[in-house]
Amino acid sequence: VIDKLRRGELMLMEYLWRKKTVLSKKEIIEEMSKRYKWRKSTTEILLKRLVKMRILKKKRLGFHFSYEVLAxxxxxxxxxxxxxxxxxxxxxxxxxxxxxxxxxxxxxx
Missing domain, CATH: 1.20.5 (Single alpha-helices involved in coiled-coils or other helix-helix interfaces)
Structure with a gap:
């Protein structure tokens, strides 16, 4: 079940929906920093919420994390x-x- 997305979560998901690929955490943080001037911690908090809501899936590839859109x-x-x-x-x-x-x-x- 997908809960209502808050404004920041929706902004992040809009970016991920447009990309349509699995993205690394580093790529997402860099892009959100460029677009919205978000700090690293802000993006990490939003990613964690979206994983908890089961909208994103977090994968570990070696020492790096990547995120896949589930919804x-x-x-x-x-x-x-x-x-x-x-x-x-x-x-x-x-x-x-x-x-x-x-x-x-x-x-x-």
């Missing part, structure tokens, strides 16, 4: 779309029940 952008957007649909569906029922509740209060008065 495509299309999969992520489909999940976001479903969440939005469910959210709208829930709002609809909340409005109906609050309207019914208000009507019942006025009838009792």
């Amino acid at each position: 495509t952008k299309k999969e992520y957007l489909n999940i976001k779309k479903e969440e939005m649909y469910i959210s709208e569906y829930n709002k609809f029922f909340i409005r109906i029940f609050t309207t019914i509740h208000k009507r019942n209060e006025t009838i009792e008065e």
